[in-house]
Structure formats: structure tokens, C-alpha cells
Amino acid sequence: MIQMFQVSKVYSNQNKALDQINLHIDKGEFVFLVGPSGAGKTTLMRLIFRDEVPSSGSILIDGRNIERLSAGAIPYLRRSIGVVFQDFKLLQDKSAWENVAFALRVVEAPAHEIEIRTNQALDMMGLxxxxxxxxxxxxxxxxxxxxxxxxxxxxxxxxxTDEPTGNLDPELGYEIMKVLLDINSRGTTVLVATHDATLVNRLQRRVLHLRNGKIVKDSLRGTYHHDEI
Amino acid sequence: MMKFNTLVYHFRQSLNGFKRSGIMAMATISTVAASLMILGAFLLFHGNLNLLLHNLQGQLKVNFYLRDGASEREISEFIQGLKQETVVRDFEIISKADALDLLRKDLGEDSVLLDNLSRNPLPNTITVTLHPTEEIRTFREKYSANPMIESSSSGKDWVEQILNLIHLAKVSGTFIVVFLGLASLFIISNTIRLTVFARRHEIEIMRLVGATNWFIRSPFLMEGVLQGIAGALIATLFLAFGYGLLQDRLLLFFPELKLLSSQADLIQLYLKLFFLGIALGLLGSLLSLRKFLV
Structure with a gap:
């Protein structure tokens, strides 16, 4: 589903965010992306939905090489990728319902479908x-x-999802995580960037450790401790 | 192709944007209205000038009097020359004999005076009618230089002066219209730019959830068009009212004045303004979006 070959990302201030990343994530996998702040977690995610392009190397999503996508094709890639931002990025002057419906309006879904699916999604989140x-x-x-x-x-x-539990108390964080697992069990590939060690250790899923822009450890039923590596 | 309910959604969004940009939107609409009003006033002036020109056309005649003994070849060469001229509308050759007949008719009872002539003293004449031009004199001088031309005559000098004035009005009017058009374009694009800036957060989210560039642009384009339409409507109302008033006053003082007044002509002019307003709005917003959404 997600493949990266020798991917590096150097920002204009010469800051090397990612260094020669090789990565393979299968369809339906649930993967934690862990590491200290500045390890490159957010950059890696932004490369996947092509908010950034790699400085070198190539990225394949569902077999498609995404850094060669034309400007017109990028929106269609993004429609196949849901992103939960660390800072939420909600429209402050729109209701919860409108914020969710917004994603459907953008893809020009019919009005009745917007109604049904928005309500479903909010109900599923208990909102x-x-x-x-x-x-x-x-x-x-x-x-x-x-x-x-x-x-x-x-x-x-x-x-x-980028730090989906970052701002939440542990119990609420665990609730969110259960929702993500539920979504994953329906076949969606889920990637969670976090440095919440408690949650990672509790769930025992695949863990990718990032440090200084490199993957330093990739374990299938992994754990994470802030002081390791 | 964008779906209907998406269009409705965009329309609502653009109305919201309109409300949100408040004073700036008002400023834009008034600038568009002012520009279009001046443009419309100019177009009305222009239309009336053309009408005046049309009425002056009777004065746009040059008579060339031919020397006796001009050969057929000389005459046909002269006529060939006239046919090449774009300013020439048509021409007529009046022979000596025809000229004498005309004179006889004009004199009526006094035509007996002509009976004593031993020979016809009138010259062969070529009468040229010109399209409206400021170059009557140049034209006349050019063809009078031909050796077979004895002399020439043309309409009054003031015709030429009026034509000069009309020309000046057209050139300066075009300049003013272009300048005002650019000013409205600039102001519209700035308003839209401010709206885009105020909504950059929303635009970012749209992009992240997979909106196409056209989807993002549409509400802003509609907002620009709405501003253009509002400006055009105001301009048209003021112009129609103002022109009606002016027409009444002018005709009161100069009853013989012929003014542009046919409904069809006026409606056509107001429609032109209306579409120009839309074009200004659309172009203005496209200009501002080009910089923001690449």
C-alpha cells in the first residue's frame, strides 16, 4: 500500500528531516510511527499525502509513483487518504457537522449522501x-x-493520524485508539505518529522507530520506551 | 463538470464571502460602478457623435471641376485613383450638358438668361462623397494637384473642425476607459486577494481533503462576478436615469437636436456594460487567485 525507496527530505534551511528511508506497509496494516520530536514523523506523513515532495527517492501509494503526479491528479490521491492533524485543522466558523460534510462537498457527493454519511461518521465517533x-x-x-x-x-x-492523543488525557487517548483499531479492522491501513509510549505498549502493533530522519527499528509486535536507542 | 448542488453550495459560500468582506466589497462595487458609469457615459457620447456624423454626411462632399479638353484616359485614371481610396464613399460624374440642365432647372423662369450663351461655360464635374474623416482638406488638395483639375470646392471648414473634435474625443475617451478598466480590475483583484487571505485556513483544509483547484477557486470567482454584476447594475440604473434627464433638458433648449434615443440602441449599450462588469469581476478574481493557488 505504502512503499518508500531511498527517500530523503531536506528542507530549504538544509535541515535533513528524512534520510534514506526504505519502507513497506501492506494494505490493512496498523502501524505506529514513534520517535522524539523532530525525528521526522510528521514529514514522513506529509510525504505520503503529497503535502511535501521528497528531495530524492520515490514513494509509491497503491503502486502509483506519487512524486510524478500532475497537479490535477493530486486532489484525487488525497481523497484516498484520510488525515487527522495534530492541530485538528477544523473550520472554526462551521459546526461539527459542516466540518465533516466539508470533506464530502469537496468530492462533490450528492446532497442526500452527504447527509447520511456525515451523520454516520459523527455517530460512529459518538458525537x-x-x-x-x-x-x-x-x-x-x-x-x-x-x-x-x-x-x-x-x-x-x-x-x-499525527499525534491523535497528544492533547488528550490517557483514558480519552485510549478511546480514540480503540476507534482507530476499529477502523483498521474494516480494512483501512492506519498509520499513527505518536510518542505516547503507554498506548504503543498497550496495543502491541507494528512499531517503526524514527530517529534523526532514519528508521532505526521496525518491530512487528513492538514496544516503545522513550530512553531506548 | 461541476454538479448542481456543488454550484449552489459555492454560490452560498460566495454570498457569505461577500458579506464578510463588507466594506471592501462595497469599495469594489462602487469602483466598478463608477468605471462602468464613465464608460457608459462615454459610449452614449460616442453614439451621439456617430449620429451627428451621420447627419453631417451631406457636408462631406468635394467637387472637382475639370479643365475643358481633359482626355477620356485622364478621367478614367482619376477615377481609378478614387476607387482605391478608402475614404471615398461614392462619386458621380456630371457632364457639362447635365450641369447646364441642372442650372437651368435651378434658375426656373430666369433660365432664359442662359439662352444667349454661345457656348456652355460650365465645367465637367466629379462629385465625391466621403466617409466621415478629418482629412477632407488633405484629400481635396491631393486630387486638386492633378493637372486636368481646374479647381475644386468642398463643404464648410467647420465640418472639418467638428470632425477633428470628434476624433480627439474618441482618442481621449478610449484612454480614459482603458485606464478606468485597469483600475477596477486592480481593485477587484485586491478585494478578492483579501478574501482569499482571510480564508487561507479554509483553503488549506480544502486542499488537504482533496479539493481540486477549480473547486477552491469557484466561490471566489463567483464573488468577483457578483461584485461585477452589482457594479454594473448600479451603473446602468444611474446612467439610464441620468441620460433620460439630460435628454429632456437638452431637447427643451435645442428642440431640433437629434439624440440617440432608440430603445434598442440603449438596451444594447446597457447590456454591453453589464457583460463588461461580469468580465471585470471574473478577470479581477482570476488575477488574484493565480498568485495564491498554484
């Missing part, structure tokens, strides 16, 4: 009763779930 609230009227965890609902509403093949 059916708060769909008319503005983001400012929701807690951090609720906003996080709106963001996940928006990422899922298009039924993407890949779900990327």
Missing part, C-alpha cells in the same frame, strides 16, 4: 448529539473526534 456545535464549543477530545470523522467520511484506503 451525534453535538453535531451542531462549533469547534470552540467542543472539548479537545471531541474536536479530535470531529477531525477523525472528517478523515473517515470519504472511506479512505489509508488513514494517517
Amino acid at each position: 451525534g448529539h453535538k453535531k451542531h456545535h462549533l469547534p470552540s464549543e467542543l472539548s479537545g477530545g471531541e474536536q479530535q473526534r470531529v477531525c477523525i470523522a472528517r478523515a473517515l467520511v470519504n472511506d479512505p484506503a489509508i488513514l494517517l
Whole structure:
């Protein structure tokens, strides 16, 4: 599903965010991406949905080489990838419902389908009763779930989540993680960037360790400790 | 092709954008309205000038009097020359005999005076009617230089002066219209740019969830077009009202004045303004988006 070959990313300030990454993630996998701040987790995710292009190397998503995509084809790649951002990126002047429906409007779904699927996604996140609230009227965890609902509403093949539990208390974090596992069990490939060691250790999934832009460890039923490596 | 409910959604978005940009949108609309009003006033002026020109056309005649004994070849060469001239509308050859008949008719009872002539003193004449031009004199001088031409005459000098004035009005008017058009374009594109900037967060999210560039652009383009339409409507209303008023006043003082007043002509002119407003809005927003959404 996601393949990277010798991928490096150097930003214009000469900061090398990723260094010769080789990676293979199969369809339906659930993968944690761990490492300290600045290890390159966010950059790696941004490369996958082509918010950034690699400085060298190539990236294949579902067999397609994405750095050669034309500008017109990029939106269609992004529609197959749901992204949950660390800072949520919700529209503050739109209700939870409108924020989720937004992702469907963009792909020009018919009105009745927008209605049904938006409600489904919000119900699944347990937010059916708060769909008319503005983001400012929701807690951090609720906003996080709106963001996940928006990422899922298009039924993407890949779900990327960047620190989905970063702003949440541990119990709520675990709840979010259960939702992600549930989504994964329906066949969506899920990639979670986090440095929440407790959650990683509790779930025992594949763990990719990033440090200084390199993958230093890739374990199938991995654990993560802040002081390791 | 964009779906209908997407278009409706964009339309609502652009109306919202319109409300949000408030004073800036008002500024844009008034600039468009002012530009189109001046343009419309110019077009009305221009239309009336053309009408005046049409009425002046009777004055746009040059008579060339031929020397006696000009050969057929000389005459036909002269006529060939006239046929090449773009300013020539048509020409007529009046022979000595025809000229005398005409004179006889003109004199009526006094034509007995002509009976004593031993020979016809009138020259063969070529009468040329010109298209409206400021170059009557140049034209006349050029052809009078021909040795077979004895002399020539043309309409009054003031015709030429009026034509000069009309020409000046057209050139300066075009300049003013182009300048105002560019000013409105600049202002529209700046308003849209501010709207784009205010909504950059939303645009970023649109891109991240897979919106195509056209999807992102549409509400801004519609907003520009709406501003253009609003400006054009205001301009048209003011012009129609103002021109009607002016027409009444002018005809009160100069009842014989012929002014542009046919409904069809006026409607055509107002439609032109309307579409120009739309074009300004569309072009203005395209210009500002080009820089933001690549």
C-alpha cells in the first residue's frame, strides 16, 4: 500500500528531516510511527499525502509513483487518504457537522449522501448529539473526534493520524485508539505518529522507530520506551 | 463538470464571502460602478457623435471641376485613383450638358438668361462623397494637384473642425476607459486577494481533503462576478436615469437636436456594460487567485 525507496527530505534551511528511508506497509496494516520530536514523523506523513515532495527517492501509494503526479491528479490521491492533524485543522466558523460534510462537498457527493454519511461518521465517533456545535464549543477530545470523522467520511484506503492523543488525557487517548483499531479492522491501513509510549505498549502493533530522519527499528509486535536507542 | 448542488453550495459560500468582506466589497462595487458609469457615459457620447456624423454626411462632399479638353484616359485614371481610396464613399460624374440642365432647372423662369450663351461655360464635374474623416482638406488638395483639375470646392471648414473634435474625443475617451478598466480590475483583484487571505485556513483544509483547484477557486470567482454584476447594475440604473434627464433638458433648449434615443440602441449599450462588469469581476478574481493557488 505504502512503499518508500531511498527517500530523503531536506528542507530549504538544509535541515535533513528524512534520510534514506526504505519502507513497506501492506494494505490493512496498523502501524505506529514513534520517535522524539523532530525525528521526522510528521514529514514522513506529509510525504505520503503529497503535502511535501521528497528531495530524492520515490514513494509509491497503491503502486502509483506519487512524486510524478500532475497537479490535477493530486486532489484525487488525497481523497484516498484520510488525515487527522495534530492541530485538528477544523473550520472554526462551521459546526461539527459542516466540518465533516466539508470533506464530502469537496468530492462533490450528492446532497442526500452527504447527509447520511456525515451523520454516520459523527455517530460512529459518538458525537451525534453535538453535531451542531462549533469547534470552540467542543472539548479537545471531541474536536479530535470531529477531525477523525472528517478523515473517515470519504472511506479512505489509508488513514494517517499525527499525534491523535497528544492533547488528550490517557483514558480519552485510549478511546480514540480503540476507534482507530476499529477502523483498521474494516480494512483501512492506519498509520499513527505518536510518542505516547503507554498506548504503543498497550496495543502491541507494528512499531517503526524514527530517529534523526532514519528508521532505526521496525518491530512487528513492538514496544516503545522513550530512553531506548 | 461541476454538479448542481456543488454550484449552489459555492454560490452560498460566495454570498457569505461577500458579506464578510463588507466594506471592501462595497469599495469594489462602487469602483466598478463608477468605471462602468464613465464608460457608459462615454459610449452614449460616442453614439451621439456617430449620429451627428451621420447627419453631417451631406457636408462631406468635394467637387472637382475639370479643365475643358481633359482626355477620356485622364478621367478614367482619376477615377481609378478614387476607387482605391478608402475614404471615398461614392462619386458621380456630371457632364457639362447635365450641369447646364441642372442650372437651368435651378434658375426656373430666369433660365432664359442662359439662352444667349454661345457656348456652355460650365465645367465637367466629379462629385465625391466621403466617409466621415478629418482629412477632407488633405484629400481635396491631393486630387486638386492633378493637372486636368481646374479647381475644386468642398463643404464648410467647420465640418472639418467638428470632425477633428470628434476624433480627439474618441482618442481621449478610449484612454480614459482603458485606464478606468485597469483600475477596477486592480481593485477587484485586491478585494478578492483579501478574501482569499482571510480564508487561507479554509483553503488549506480544502486542499488537504482533496479539493481540486477549480473547486477552491469557484466561490471566489463567483464573488468577483457578483461584485461585477452589482457594479454594473448600479451603473446602468444611474446612467439610464441620468441620460433620460439630460435628454429632456437638452431637447427643451435645442428642440431640433437629434439624440440617440432608440430603445434598442440603449438596451444594447446597457447590456454591453453589464457583460463588461461580469468580465471585470471574473478577470479581477482570476488575477488574484493565480498568485495564491498554484
